[in-house]
Amino acid sequence: MSSKFPVHATASGLFASAPERIFDAFLDTKMIGRFMFGPDVRDEEIVSLTNDPKVGGSFAYIVRRQGKEIDHIGKYIELDRPRHIVFTWAIRQDPSGGESQVVIDIAPVVEGCELTLTHEMQHGWEDFVEKSKQAWGRMIDRLAEVLDDIS
Numbered sequence: 001m002s003s004k005f006p007v008h009a010t011a012s013g014l015f016a017s018a019p020e021r022i023f024d025a026f027l028d029t030k031m032i033g034r035f036m037f038g039p040d041v042r043d044e045e046i047v048s049l050t051n052d053p054k055v056g057g058s059f060a061y062i063v064r065r066q067g068k069e070i071d072h073i074g075k076y077i078e079l080d081r082p083r084h085i086v087f088t089w090a091i092r093q094d095p096s097g098g099e100s101q102v103v104i105d106i107a108p109v110v111e112g113c114e115l116t117l118t119h120e121m122q123h124g125w126e127d128f129v130e131k132s133k134q135a136w137g138r139m140i141d142r143l144a145e146v147l148d149d150i151s
Contacts (some may be wrong), residue, residue, distance in 0.1 A: 005101050005120030009132035013140035016112040017147050019082035023106055025143055026085055027053035035143040037063050042138075055079055059087070069093075074102075082106055089119070098122060115140060 015022055025031040029049040038046045044065040051059035053076060061072040071092035078086035085104040100121040107114050117140065119132045 005122060007121040007123065007125050007129060009119040009121070009129045009136065010116065011119075011133050011136040011140055012114060012116045013137075013144060014109065014112065014114050015144055015147065019106045019108050019113040021147065022113055022115055022143070023082040023085065025147070026104060027051065027079075031143075031146065032061065034146045036139050037061055041142055052076075053079070060092075077101070096124075098125065100125070 025035065029051055032051075033046050033049050034040065037049065038044065042065075044063045047062040047064055047069060049059075049061050051057065051061075053059075055076055055078065058075045059073065063070050063072075073090050073092050074088040076085070076087045078084055083106055085102075087102055088099055089102050090099040098121070100119060103118045103120060105116045105118075107116075117136050119136060121128065121132070
């Protein structure tokens, strides 16, 4: 457990897809716009999704919710295709500077793979754990639906 990010929210899902397909979905802005953000996930509009998916590269996912723009930003820390992704996660407009970290592990199983996503947060975010689990869980479920639709 990281001393910088001791608060954890974990969500997981099983996929009938190869690990590479799941890994790539988290780096492809077209896929991100179908399972992480947008009206199919929650009541919001995608303004722009940009990323540079390499270690040290960054991303900015801007959405509009209830008339406000929210800019989700981060940097890629680790990319080990198809098993492991680590990136920082923050909201540019957050005055608390609440940077966190997301760790995604993808393990092959008999007929696909299992994804485990852990959102690691700083002290003070304990009340956000359940909301984070639910939000990431919805995105993981939506990714499974999207992949089923395009299979």
